[in-house]
Amino acid sequence: MxxxxxxxxxxxxxxxxxxxxxxxxxxxxxxxxVTPADPFGAVSxxxxxxxxxxxxxxxxxxxxxxxVCYFLTWPYGSRIGILAVPAGLAVLAAxxxxxxxxxxxxxxxxxxxxxxxxxxxxxxxxxxxxxxxxLGVFVASQIIHPAESDASDxxxxxxxxxxxxxxGIGDILNVVVAIIGSxxxxxxxIGMFARDYAILDATSGAAVAQPATSQIIFAVFVSFIVAxxxxxKVLKLDYLWPIISSCLVTPFAISTYGKHEVLESFAGRWPAxxxxxxVLAVLPIQVVAxxxxxxxxxxxxxxxxxxxxxxxxxGE
Numbered sequence: 001m002x003x004x005x006x007x008x009x010x011x012x013x014x015x016x017x018x019x020x021x022x023x024x025x026x027x028x029x030x031x032x033x034v035t036p037a038d039p040f041g042a043v044s045x046x047x048x049x050x051x052x053x054x055x056x057x058x059x060x061x062x063x064x065x066x067x068v069c070y071f072l073t074w075p076y077g078s079r080i081g082i083l084a085v086p087a088g089l090a091v092l093a094a095x096x097x098x099x100x101x102x103x104x105x106x107x108x109x110x111x112x113x114x115x116x117x118x119x120x121x122x123x124x125x126x127x128x129x130x131x132x133x134x135l136g137v138f139v140a141s142q143i144i145h146p147a148e149s150d151a152s153d154x155x156x157x158x159x160x161x162x163x164x165x166x167x168g169i170g171d172i173l174n175v176v177v178a179i180i181g182s183x184x185x186x187x188x189x190i191g192m193f194a195r196d197y198a199i200l201d202a203t204s205g206a207a208v209a210q211p212a213t214s215q216i217i218f219a220v221f222v223s224f225i226v227a228x229x230x231x232x233k234v235l236k237l238d239y240l241w242p243i244i245s246s247c248l249v250t251p252f253a254i255s256t257y258g259k260h261e262v263l264e265s266f267a268g269r270w271p272a273x274x275x276x277x278x279v280l281a282v283l284p285i286q287v288v289a290x291x292x293x294x295x296x297x298x299x300x301x302x303x304x305x306x307x308x309x310x311x312x313x314x315g316e
Contacts, residue, residue, distance in 0.1 A: 014073040018080050019087040025065045026088020043096035043285055046118050059132040066136025078141050085133030089289035099281045100210030100273035109267045116254045119284055123247035126288035174235045182227040182245035187252050193219035194278045203265040204276035216282050220290040228298030242295035246288045253279035
């Protein structure tokens with residue numbers, strides 16, 4: 001069972017410090033690197049404001065943020081320092097314009113298909129920034145506690161390799177289930193919570209208006225809390241896999257609800273701020289940034305829940 005940590009004021013202070021560093025470095029200092037020319041534009045690759053050099057610099061800043069936050073939040077750096085970069089990206093996501101505005105500037109079906117095609121791979125960019133922050137935390141942890149090389153088991157006992165192989169296959173299957181399952185759960189709950197008013201549509205079943213940014217943040221946060229909670233509860237895996245799954249939510253939604261005939265129908269019948277599913281109205285940076293924070297929170301909620309149930313069982 002994962003050792004729990006009480007949220008005492010020193011722990012809360014460390015969390016605040018990590019978030020503050022990420023917000024200052026990624027959310028504020030890096031804002032000019034990603035801000036679109038249009039003040040109400042979306043923070044996205046499709047805006048043309050993010051170059052390859054900007055992406056590399058952003059990843060380097062994320063790495064340094066994670067590295068520094070590990071030491072600032074010692075001795076819980078490995079658990080708290082990872083929050084710095086998602087917190088910074090969350091500020092960028094909150095300051096961004098929305099997909100509805102982006103669609104108003106791109107009214108043709110061809111252009112909208114190009115945008116959604118870009119949205120399919122763009123989450124990998126933001127996930128790469130989050131991973132760079134994680135890598136900074138890992139490098140810092142190795143500086144403090146260098147990994148000791150474990151002597152491999154050379155006993156040569158019969159059946160040892162077969163058992164290890166079966167266990168390895170089982171672990172891989174659990175990881176695959178965790179990633180795909182988290183993406184499906186998150187997509188389902190985002191579609192439920194990130195909803196403005198909806199109107200019946202003959203092609204897709206419903207036409208959903210662009211949700212407010214605050215509603216999107218709430219929906220993504222809660223959705224990944226649920227997904228990460230279930231992953232820890234059922235598969236006993238940590239928040240890493242739900243975070244990785246954040247790069248699949250948008251492609252899954254686009255492949256399901258963003259088919260050519262649906263987009264063509266919406267372009268001809270509905271205003272640009274309407275979508276066949278509300279997940280299409282969520283920017284990739286919003287899914288990855290807010291989802292990463294929600295995944296960490298959901299994991300620790302599940303750990304504390306297991307700890308509480310364990311203590312209750314002992315008390316009985």
